[in-house]
Amino acid sequence: MRLNEKALIRKSILELCNTGLPRQESTDDGIRTIRERGSEKEENLWEYIVALGAQLSRPPFDPYREKIKLTTKIGRKGDQKISLKIPIFIYGELDLSQSSKDALTLALNSLVDNRSTVGLISKDEPCDERKYPHFQLVSNISKISDPDGIVLEYTGIKTEEKIEKIRKEFDGPILVEVDEDFAHYTTRLLGLGVDGILVNTDNITKSEKYERKHAIAVIHDAKLAINEFYRGKENDGACLVVAGDVNNAGKMIKAAGLGADVIGYDTSLLIAKVGHHSENFFDEEITAQKIFNHMIATKSELTGIPAAIGYSDFHNLSPSDFRTSSIKASIQGDIPLEGVDKTYRNIVAEILEEYVNTKNISVNQQEKQKIINLVIKEEN
């Protein structure tokens, strides 16, 4: 509910309180008018997705008294796995000064000491004092310098050749940051032994292919691409790292529900860049403390929400735990609508099935899919 709608409600109640008499105008009519006027504003689909909390039919966990597991392992082979206590990689495109980088290192090491390990993805050479896993983002494989993992940017078929080459020399996990065409080559990447893909929703939603689509569509499609490789088989640990528009705990939880295993998170970089604003000098320790505090609070949020949904493990979140109050979100993320527990696609499919049966129309499965796609395109 928007601020002006709340103001209208308040005004309306005050009218009742002051007069004790029925009002002249309906407030819901007023809210409808406000919404019609504001309908051109682009919707943030994250705000239309909710999780189903646990109560009688499934008891909630208590995050203050019971352990909620967040640990994630990166890597498909047992002896190469990297463990993160919080399913987060610090990752982003912000350029940091050396002082900010030092503060970040300090904070990440403190997190490890506090059993809250997060990873770092960066182009920089891993520093020797690090206790946390550093995944080096490389485009030139000759510049790899003893990282715990590697992230390669996908630049076409040459990347696949590079993977083959690196795999021979490097035992640690390899992730590939993919572009908008990931659906075409993810299976090949996983076939080459890549340990996971990284999708940056900010970049991909800027592409023509994902024009007017939201981050949830990217996450959903990326998960499908991974599942395609494992059709009929059990996933041996290939992970989906989602970065971009996932910068708070609510979005992280929803992204996890849609299929993300690890989140690429840039708010820690932002805090490192701001530093210690109220002084004229940059205090590494204070900045590190802020990064640390922020991550600890985020960790609490990431344990609190799955507990309230009824899980003791963050990674148990699945699409069935979420509902949406937006047809667009239902289409893009394949999320059931609240109340009816069916996706918009399923509703259209059911109505189509009944329609063709009633009208005795003969259309084959392929044609039905075309009809459904066209109908849902109208609402997307």
Add this chain to the structure above:
Amino acid sequence: MVIIGKYSQSFIGSVKIRRVMPLPKDVMNFRWDMAKIVKNEGHVADLKSLLLDAQKAADGLVPYASLGAHSQNDYFSNIIIDNAKINSTQDYSDVDASLTIGGRYSKKIIKTDVPFSVAGMSYGSVKLPAKISLHLALNKLAKNGIKILMNTGEGGALPWEIYGTEKSREKLSKTHWDSILQYTNKLLRANHLEGIDIDELFTREYPLVVQYASGRFWKDPAYLLNADGIEIKIGQGAKIGHGGILPGSKVTELVAENRGILAHKPAHSPSRHLDILGPEDLVAKVLELRELTNWETPIIVKVGASRIYDDMEIILKSYADCATVDGLVGGTGAAPYEVREDIGINTIASLLPIRNAINDYYETHNKDGFKLLVNGGIWDSERIAKTIALGADGVGIGTGFLLAMGCTLIQECHTDICPAGITGSHEKLDVEKSSEGIFNYIKATKTELQNIAGSLGRKKIEDIEMTDLSVNDLLTSIISELPFSDDTNHVSKIQTKIDNAISTLNLQGEKI
């Protein structure tokens, strides 16, 4: 802690609001510094989100919020009550607006004169003057022929709520009564309300439902025994699966004394009742309370709207008289921000699975007096009527009553600095004025409801039906099964789209 600009003026629409800035200067500045960087990077800065980040960076704690979630689509305004008038020159005061709760298993029945109640807002979450304003207003309304139900919330009840009837005081020893009066005087003195007449205060003429929540915040068994109804609170819309919390800053010595807990420490109720883990446990708990109250007191089970079909199935089989369902936007005094925003479904969306659960149950059971109360985003006559038409017997209102007392919607109920003096002690609430506001609000809402029902040709509010409603958008039609004003529904709308698609694709679809 440095607090900037104790007061600053701001405007929401045409309403002038005195706004308090409760956050430390450091946090505010940090937020702005982050916003500048985000903008420089070419992104749109989400200031609310950055403020939460700045708070987390400052203290390492989960940020809290209050009132209800900012649901982007609560559907209420997409539903139209066709041909209804909230204001009419005709007199519809004979329209029956009453509501009864109980009698399914309980010997006693609660009867109220309006189908809406004061939703649970406990002492501690709201301050004493606000609780007294509600108490006095509800008594005055009862004297004027309008009995309205009040729910205590989970933080226990005040002495005059528990011992507000002569019968409840009959068996009290003098020592006990003296200690009650002593605590009452302490409460009144601390709030500069010594002028209130004690006899008047210890008169409760409205029905009271007490909450039995996981925190068990009461110390006097009379809390349960003297109530007109008991509500077992499993969850609430604002923090489903999380449990309640009253921040330490709001747990004053007097609040602590009332709840039987330590002062200045957060009062945290567990996310689940330690003895209710599933359906059988709920049955056992309901029966335990039935035995305790000699099967007299109506028992209600409250849940937040989430896996609501399954939860309703369990409640229907639990020997409860009534269910309360609280939608996503249902308010709270304090909840973790992300939990408030991201868990639970909207009130209107919950009503279809609730109806289905009730209908499915009564396919194999004889009709009895099971009642359904619904909360969350409901605050005026139209929304009450819409909710009742969609299957509720009554509704609970929380934020509406806060607004009636002068709430400015700054949503800082969890911080003890409410500028209206309702949930915090920054200013003193004018008890007489807010009591008058509540009185008028209830009276006018009842009249509006009678006008709505009367203008639809109904003799009772409960007779308003789904056929009186229509919707103006596809999604609301899907989730409510309501038709559009032209009598089409979501099925026919989608069929038209299918027809168009068949034409566009040139799939003439051979007739078999």
